[in-house]
Amino acid sequence: MVAFNKADIGGMIQGCAPGLDADLLEYAMGYFEDSSSDHSREALHDFLEPLLSEAGTPDDEIDALCDRLAALAPNNGKSSRSNGEVLALNGPVVMSQQMSSTIDLENKRRVDLTHTQTAKGPSSSTVDQKKLRAAEKKLAEKRAARGAFDPDAIPEWNPNVKPAIIVNQIKATSSATSGSKDIKLENFDIQYAGKKILTNANLSMNYGRRYGMVGKNGIGKSTLLRAIAHKELQIPKHIRVLHVEQEIAGDDTPAIKSVLQADEEREGLLKEEKTINQTLNKSATTPEESEKLNARLKEVYAKLEEIEADKAESKASTILNGLGFSPEQQQAATRTFSGGWRMRLALARALFCRPDLLLADEVTNYLDFPAVVWLERYFQKWAATLLIVSHDRSFLDAVSTDILHLHNNQLDYYRGNFTNFVATKSERRRNQIREYEAQLQYRQHLQAFIDRWRYNAKRAAQAQSKIKILEKLPPLEPPPKDDMEGIQGDSGDGSVYFRFPDAEKLSPPILQMSDASFGYTPTRTILKDVSFDLQMDSKIAIVGPNGAGKSTLVRLLTGENGPQRGICHRHGRLRIGLFSQHHVDQLELGASSVQFLAGRFPGQQEEDYRRVLGRYGLTGTSALQPIGTLSGGQKSRVVFAWMAMSNPHVLILDEPTNHLDMDSIDALSAALREFKGGVAIVSHDEQFLDATCNEVWVCDKGTLNRFEGKVGDGDGVVRQYKKSLHIEDV
Structure with missing residues (x-):
């Protein structure tokens, strides 16, 4: 036995x-x-x-x-x-x-x-x-479940039906019985809109760590966050999860009260306190009932003191102030805010609640430089678990203690911030390439010996020995080509390339403002006495706090609005390519990218539209599937293709890096530097602006002024501006 x-x-x-x-x-x-x-x-x-x-x-x-x-x-x-007989089936x-x-x-x-x-x-x-x-x-x-996937299938889009997140999870473990807030999920698959997101993957997060998740556009980062938030994955029930994804609905509730209402425990205790006091004030209560109510009221007061309910309003006001809400805005009804400001409110509510696991998807998209700096400092003191999806390398460097890399349907883990991750990943890839080349050279050496001596009588035995060695070697696979896609950054060559066509030169002035002023009401001037000159060789960054007039400036430059005083001159043959969230919202979600371009620029062959889309990374089935099924970054690429087909002389971009992965941001930066026309960019992405622009203009308090950085400071001009901001301590 x-x-x-x-x-x-x-x-x-x-x-x-x-x-x-x-x-x-x-x-x-x-x-x-x-x-x-x-x-x-x-x-x-x-x-x-x-x-x-x-x-x-x-x-x-x-x-x-x-x-x-x-x-x-x-x-x-x-x-x-008992016998060695081999039986044939x-x-x-x-x-x-x-x-x-x-x-x-x-x-x-x-x-x-x-x-x-x-x-x-x-x-x-x-x-x-x-x-x-x-x-x-x-x-x-x-x-x-795995066999149900068709990688070449083109997903359908229905505006009334959101694709389901299909999760196949074999095992979920955590120390739920001991109250641990660590998370460990093993062997799960995720599919969304007919596409594999994760296969046989593991997710492990230790309580108190801050995880930054990176990966190329459309690979499924947001889908994973939604699967966690919607309990599609078996997160232990005692762990409170909050996902900052959608803006809050607007109503007459003041902004600060909206934040306070997010703490359901505090709201419930205050409501119970009010009910008990009202009951006690009634003369109909018996002594026994009063005794029970007073005992419960004492418990409620103790709990309110424990959660520091008396400090809640001050805490909520501090968070709103850090995210850019003035005292007047904090008292304004939520319905008066735009979508971007309502997203800030959603973030403020999440920070106020302090969940055990906070899921933040591109939260810096809606923030200006002062708010980004404040949020970096706030997250650095975050005591619970944080999972962030972001394209902002500076933000990830400031906040993350760990990096999750989503690629090849798997999650890889790295200790340290984004810069450490790129260095480790790049070194690992170099080692893989060296090992692959060494193995390839060894095999080529064996094969060369075999080819030379296999038919030589004196060396035939040696050749046969080499053949056996070669046959026993395992298959040699080169390192995956997409191993660094979406996160290449400054460490190497990216895999995405953008290109804007060069337009004919125009004689100056091209686009010029002189002492221009504008306001939406006679009593409120947004911009006053602005002078600004955009030439064919300009590469200008426009920065400043939200609400200072940057978007108004863009509308004046494009001619959507005209100045109330002063001059805004545009060359008679000037063509402007504009990127804004408004243009992303104008995409026809039920049409494919090819169909959309054909509708805007009719008369060309399908190959022509696909060639343009291919310049911006929309190849294969992604150019043929409904735009509504594309990721946010892929939709932005459709708008870039739309801009390019108009052959613009000047590109004006309002927050173009929102939703783009890091490879795409680098590709966009390179394309803008090489573009033989004028460029003006409104953005809060520090590294993108420093890599692209040679001038920085600050829009603040109704004015527009050039920011003069210090030569030889060692930092880019935008970073110098960011450091110059006065941010209150968290």
């Missing part, structure tokens, strides 16, 4: 496949406890390979495990058959069908499969049939 140590075997299997489901592990253990099982190396491989492959274990590790397990058997891994055998039919035989004919008769007498099988069925069912469900 073969005697295996259960703990040792279990440890070896788990060490090889840490993601293996508990039921599958128990099923595997039953195989080794069964004295009638064949424990030869070949039999072990046939049994373990399907289970471990499903858990993501590489073939070479499975082979090594089988070798170790076979060596533990008393017969040293040889088959326990009449045809292929599908093991899953045979196993299912065997179990069916047991059920229908009452055949006892748990006891067998051997030459030495009856033998009992320790394989638990219920666990076997459960293991088979889980494997079948997971394989079926």
